[in-house]
Each structure stands twice: as C-alpha cells, then as structure tokens.
Amino acid sequence: MTTSTRIKANALLLSIDGTDYWADFSSVMMQSEEAAADVNTFYDASLGGRRDFYFTVSGVQSTESTSFWRSMWADAGSEVAFIYAPHGNATASSDQPHFTGTVRIPAKGSFMIGGEASADGTFAFDGVRMDIVGDVTLDTTP
C-alpha cells in the first residue's frame, strides 16, 4: 500500500452544544482508558473491556461572551452534544469522518483563569480533561 494521508494539524472542528470553538484551542485529543467502576458485561469484555472516552484540551483564556472559556463557565456540570472533526471539515465523509457523542462540561474552575506575568504573552489553560458520557460514534454520513 502507499502511505496513508495524514491529518494536517492546522484545522479542527470541535462543536460543543452547537457552537464550534476550534479557534480557541491549541491542542485537542480524544482517547479512552479502562473504565473506572462499572461492571464489565460479557459484551463489554468481547470488545476488549469497558472503556471511558475523554477529551484533553488546551487553549486560550478569554472572557469574551462568545469564547469557549465563557461557555464552559456558563454550562459547568451539564451534559451536551459534541461533534469532533480532526480534519476541520464541516461535512463528514468516508475518509474524513466526524466523531459524535455527549460530553460532560467540567466543574467551574477546571479551566483556569490567569497565569504568569509576561510582557508579550497571553493566558492559556493547559491539559484540561473533559469526560465523554457513553460511547463515541464515528460518523461518515455527509
């Protein structure tokens, strides 16, 4: 086979509760780990064990009313739908799918506000975990 087309790291789509906040992020990763507490059913075991998905996100701090930071502050604790497109494409396709599911907004204060003094720097939050509720669906339907 020839080498597979890689995903360029200069675009992204992460829509949370209907709003795409991609431009506020410097890093977004979605992955899973072994589930914490739930009972493993035979079905779970057949899939390699029960898994919990989560996002790890880093981005800029902004108190603008339309920013990701403000949205997380306002909706802390709620569970909302997300659409994640690593390619940044608005419409899913077979080669550039979307991942969809439900994410739980972390408690207030999870996304830090403030930082170190700097003459020309800006404040950012780094490596905040956002747990995904239930399964993640890989969507290739345009």
Added chain:
Amino acid sequence: MIGEARTALASILTGAGLRVFAFTPERATPPMGILVPSGDWVTSGETFGSFRVGFDVTLIVANAANETMITALDDLTDSTLEAISDSTGFYASSVGAPSMLDISGADYLSTTITVYQNTQL
C-alpha cells in the same frame, strides 16, 4: 489579514497622537513612526488556524542636541509602548537600542519596536 493588521496598528498609534506611516514615506519628517514588516512577518499562531503577524515600528526623532534627541526618543518610545499596551490584540515584543538611521542621506536617531498581533485568515 496582513493589511488589516497594518491598518489597525497604524490607527491605534495615530489615535494616541503619534505621526505614523503605514507605508514607508518618500522623505523623513520626524518625529515619526514607520511600520515595516518584522523579520518573522507571518508565523503560525498558538491556536488552530491562527497566525502571528509582526511589524517593526521604527521611531525617528528630529536632529537636535544629543540630550534633546535622546529625551525625545525616550518620550516617543514611552508613548508608543503605552498605546500598544492599551490596545486590544497587539503586543510589544521587544525594543531595540537606539541607533542612527540614514534616510535620504541624512542621519536620524531611531529605535525599533517589534509589535505583533494574533490573527486568523
């Protein structure tokens, strides 16, 4: 993106009472500031899809006695830094040591402030 940053920066400095040229003028009429692209003109930014556009603001003061020239450049640099600090979206990265700048055969005391803005396409 680049043109907008250039115009916005010129507007901010003009608004603060500085004589600023967004493009290099034919002749020097100090005291004045000139915007020119910085060494790293456009670089990738901190977030997805963002870019950092940099400009060098060259500040030039009129020829006079040494003390007068140096004091004038100090004041001009202070005013410029204050205007950039008060603005939204622009950051002063560094200020070069004063040096003599040759414009059309005449030497003027000048310094360069590197300013950048995070922007998107």
